[in-house]
Amino acid sequence: MITVLGAGNVARALVPALSAAGHDVRTGTRGTLADAAAGAEVVVNALPGAVSLEVLRGLAPVLAGAVLVDVANPVEIGPDGFASRLLHANLAAAIQDALPRTRVVKALNTVGPAPLMAAPASLGTPPSTFLCGDDPAAKRVVAGLLADLGWRPEWIVDLGGVANAWWPESFALMVRPLIGALGPVPFALAVAR
Numbered sequence: 001m002i003t004v005l006g007a008g009n010v011a012r013a014l015v016p017a018l019s020a021a022g023h024d025v026r027t028g029t030r031g032t033l034a035d036a037a038a039g040a041e042v043v044v045n046a047l048p049g050a051v052s053l054e055v056l057r058g059l060a061p062v063l064a065g066a067v068l069v070d071v072a073n074p075v076e077i078g079p080d081g082f083a084s085r086l087l088h089a090n091l092a093a094a095i096q097d098a099l100p101r102t103r104v105v106k107a108l109n110t111v112g113p114a115p116l117m118a119a120p121a122s123l124g125t126p127p128s129t130f131l132c133g134d135d136p137a138a139k140r141v142v143a144g145l146l147a148d149l150g151w152r153p154e155w156i157v158d159l160g161g162v163a164n165a166w167w168p169e170s171f172a173l174m175v176r177p178l179i180g181a182l183g184p185v186p187f188a189l190a191v192a193r
Contacts, residue, residue, distance in 0.1 A: 002145075003028055003036045005055075006046030009114035010071055014044060014149075017118030021148035034062050042067045042141060045095070049074035050087055057098045064101035067138040069145070070165075071108040071117070073172040082176035092132060092165035105133035105142045106165040111188040112175065118149045120188070127188030131158045132165035157191055 002018055004011045007029045018025045028036025037043050037059055045052055049072040074091035078084035088094050092106040108117045108129050120127050129151060131139045143156055159167065171189055178187060
């Protein structure tokens with residue numbers, strides 16, 4: 001079973017796509033997070049990055065043993081609706097430190113808008129997503145879920161341990177200037193090889 005924590009654009013994109021791929025998916029919003037996460041093998045952190053660490057720390061007992069896919073960007077949102085600064089040097093690593101019995105994997109946070117997470121082939125150029133986590137088995141689980149969402153293996157780049165998650169997390173600061181240059185078009189980071 002997969003639980004998606006949150007009720008925003010990311011949750012609205014991932015829940016139906018994961019369900020359509022045959023997964024048993026539950027959602028959790030404030031007040032029901034612990035109930036929704038209890039017993040889940042995989043939990044997706046689709047909460048706002050500004051509150052993720054605090055909320056997940058409170059769920060530590062029910063998240064023990066689970067794979068936590070962290071798609072949050074740890075940013076402060078400016079008056080224009082874009083990321084203005086990072087709130088954590090490395091949110092995924094901070095979550096892993098706070099939840100030592102949970103297997104944290106950073107993924108999908110360099111893709112926007114959220115519906116692209118579940119439709120990567122809709123872009124004209126193949127996008128990349130990045131995995132950062134300390135548990136190889138957990139990263140394989142996440143890679144399998146990404147495949148169910150349409151991500152081809154060559155589009156998934158393993159950046160190593162969770163300590164490296166600061167790199168994809170900092171991509172959020174490029175969104176404002178990219179939209180300024182390109183306009184409000186869907187985009188994702190891609191690694192050309």
